[in-house]
Amino acid sequence: MSSPNDSVQQQTQQQDTPQDEKLELTAVKIVDDISASSVGTPTAVTVIPDTVNTNGEDNGKDDDDSSDEFGNAKKPVYRDRFRSRRRASIAPLPALRLNSKEMLASDFDTHSVASNQASITSVNSLASLLREKMQAFPQMIRKKKRETKDYKIKIFVIMMFFIIIFLIGYAYIAYHQQVLTKSYFQKIKFNSKDRIFRILSHDDKEVIHGHLGVTLGSDSAPFHCLEDHRRNDGSVCIEWNGIARLHMNFEDKKVFRCYTLQWQALTPGLLPTDCYELKRDNGLWFGGGITKGQEWSLSYANFDFMPYASGDNKVHQFGNAVKRYFINSIGVAMQVSERTPLQLGINRTENQFCLRAANDDFTFVNRLTPLPQLDYKICTTEDMRSLHMLMTQQSLWDGLTEQDIGELHSLLEEPVWQMPNQENRDSLNESIICDYSENAIAMGLGHIVINEFWQENIGDFTVDRARFPTLRDTIDVLHRRGFKVVFTIQPFISTDSINFKDAVARKLLIYERYSERSIPALTRYKSSSSAGVLDITNNASVPWLIEKLQRLKDEYGVKSFYLDLGTGYNLPHYYQCRKPLDNPDMYARMLTSSLESVGLMAVSTASVVPKPPTFLSTPPANGTWEGLRDTLAAVLNYGVIGYPFVLPGAIGGDYLLQRPLTKMISFYSLGQPPLPDPELFIRWLQLATFLPAMQFSHLPDEYHSELVTRVAQELKEVRQTVVIALLKKYLSPSMNEGLPLVRPLWMLDPHDPACLIVSDEFSVGEELIVAPILDAGREEREVYLPQGVWKDGIDGSLRKGSRWMHAYRVPKDKIAYFRKMPDNTRF
Secondary structure (H helix, E strand, O other): OOOHHHHHHHHHHHHHOOHHHHHHHHHHHHHHHHHHHHOOOOOOOEEEEOOOOOOOOOOOOOHHHHEOOOOOEOOOOEEEEOOOHHHHHOOOOOOOEEOOEEOOHHHHHOOHHHHHHHHHHHHHHHHHHHHHHHHHHHHHHHHHHHHHHHHHHHHHHHHHHHHHHHHHHHHHHHHHHHHHEEEEOOOEEEEOOOOEEEEEOOOOOEEEEEEOOHHHOOOOOEEEOOHHHOOOOOOEEEEEOOOEEEEEEEEEEOOEEEEEEEEEEOOOOOOOEEEEEOOHHHOOEEEOOOEOOOOOOHHHOOEEEEEOOOOOOOOOOEOOEOOOEEEEOOOEEEEEOOOOOEEEEEEOOOOEEEEEEOOOOOOOOOOOOOOOEEEEEEEEOOOHHHHHHHHOOOOOOOOOOHHHHHHHHHHHHOOEEEOOOOOOHHHOOHHHHHHHHHHHHHHOOOEEEEOHHHOOOOOOOOOOOOOOOOHHHHHHHHHHHOOEEEEEEOOEEEOOOOOHHHHHHOOOEOEEOOOOOOOEOOEEEOOEEEEEEEOOOOOOHHHHHHHHHHHHHHHHOOOEEEEOOOOHHHOOOOEEOOOOOOOOHHHHHHHHHHOHHHOEEEEOOEOOOOOOOOEEEOOOOEOOHHHHHHHHHHHHHHHHOOOOOEEOOOOOOOEOOOOOOOOOOOHHHHOOOOOOOHHHHHHHHHHHOOOOOOEEOOOHHHHOOHHHHHHHHHHHHHHHHHHHHHHHHOHHHHHHHOOOOEEOHHHOOOOOHHHHHOOOOEEEOOOEEEEOOOOOOOOEEEEEEOOOEEEEOOOOOEEEOOEEEEEEEOOOOOOEEEEEOOOOOOO
16 A cells, blocks of 8 residues: 555656656556455545646547636646446456557556456446446336326316317307397397397296297398387387398286297298207196107107197197197296197207298198298296196186086096997997996996987988987986987088088088189098088088087987087198188187087087086097007196096097008997907006096996906996095186196196106096006006105005105006095104
8 A cells, every 4th residue: 555655756756747648647547546446445536637638639628628818728627536346346448548549458457457356346236236226216217207297287288278268269159149149028038140049037047948030040130120010019029131020028927927929921931930949957848739659748759840730649740639838847838829820840859849830731721911920928937837727728617507517527427338339320229229228327327429320321410210210219218217318410411411412502511722612622531431511600500500409409308419520630621611710620619619509528629628518538549558558648638738627538449450540540440349358448447437537338247257347346436435526626626727637747746857757647636646557467567656645545554755666566456546645644
């Protein structure tokens, strides 16, 4: 080991040595240090000059740094380095270049012995290197995490950029939409440019959202109407120049708010059309009567624009009773004017419920205005039930006599016996009527309805004496037994009838549209292949018909008539009346009103509520399980649109048809339907027990089955002790407020979402829930009970409301019904 004095001496010698020799000595010293460290010698502090060589070769510094500002060479700058033990394990380089001179390998070998000895420690050095790498590994991970985090931040910034751009654009559009949207009558928001229409509730919640004037297009700007086009009723008038004009008005009824909208087309070919959303959060739409698909709610229907007129719902879009009234579950109702040539369309793809005004060649051929007008009213309130009471007919008591009220009670209490359909008129005679009445006594007295075959030809309005020579005596026998006899009549007069020639001579018939009132318009109806139709607008036709009907009552003791009007589509296609009709359904309305004085038990078609005690009959039902379901749907839907007194079809069906209909057909042509399956008959009888009236064609005794007979007697007792009392109790509310006797569950609790979707249960008044079986082979079902406490009609147990009962057991001989208990009942 060298002493400190030696080190000083060496430094002194280096100062006197030329520059090249100094550098050479320095390199030798480096090698000596490496050799010394390899054998465990303590590492000394070595001073290494950090400057450039004399030949200008760069050692990491710029050439400009080799001298000072006066051109003198800089003094070497020495840095201290602490030699690491690891460096001793590194094999020496074969040569070092200093001042373009090579150090010979022989000179380097003099120090290689120590280097070879140092290889013993290579394992330790490798471990040290691995340890350093392992220590650096977490830093590498953190670096990658930082890179990943930076990548996510960049994505987040880009997304926020696009979101901000979108929000700015949306705010811009919304602002301009808001600027264009005006508030009319406080609760109407209407953008006249895009024609977006909204009505708000008391708490400013949207209750209806629509797009008005769908067919107008978007290239026409609106403006306020000229003074001579405005009205003095405070309405708002907006016009699209030469295209259409819109009037909006408001009527405040305290609890209710009603808005009137009227579109006037100003150019040919324009069909005013308004569409409203059918979203679930905007409630469900009901009303309009029954449709071809028999959907429970209009919100579930799907059909293109069709004229709104009565028809055969097996063939046409709408059923035998219509009413231009629609109601929403959240408290919105709509009423369309009778003068509007209304077409209705529901598009489930776009969730739209649309009204359109359009004339055509049949339904709305009598154009009340040169161009179509769409006129309707929207009313809102907080409660759907109270709104229904407002919109339906308020009172049916006007003009009722004690005899009328007694007749109404008898229809609620006693069944209707419909004579079985005959294949031809010769199959019906007095003996068949007498035998049928004897078998019916076991089930109770009531009305015996004799179809039109009591006359030789439709329109005779006289009894066929060849088949009924002593009909007066037969009817007297029926009266003594307690039955009331009802004749079926029609406004159709067969070309074979004795009255056809007389009616033509008196010009009492509807004529062809282009015949200059000389050729009667003929149609086909039921058993008559060619018949004319009485012109109800002719002032002479009604007295002529009433005279003949009154003669029947006086001569044969007939109590009342069943008016079989057909439907709007049964009128001749090119019909022409003395006075134009707004639509074909006005014919049935006018004739029904004209014949009230002679006594009508029921009518087959209606567009307004007939005066009590006249009932509305449901369409003839097919004798299948589908027909059973259709019967319940018809009763409930007709009740919703304001027909409280509904006469269902015959128990077990009016006809039997296994294939779907493609055209109108008379069920008389199908003959007498066979005896239904016993299970179907029992389930049908169970349902009819709780409806406003019961109508039989087949008798329970025809089955010769102990089960059928026993079930019939049990249900007869249930109706007499439970149902009839409730029907009479809720008779006054129905007459006063237009509420139906048999109601869907949502009329009990319109705020319960479950009540809206239940379509196979109903209530009698507010105190009885009925859940019938409507499918073959089932003896259990799901039952929902609204709020309250209910008593089970099968086992007498108490059931808590506002919940579902799953897999509720209903044996074949039972029907599930529940009576509501007082509010203070302990459960």
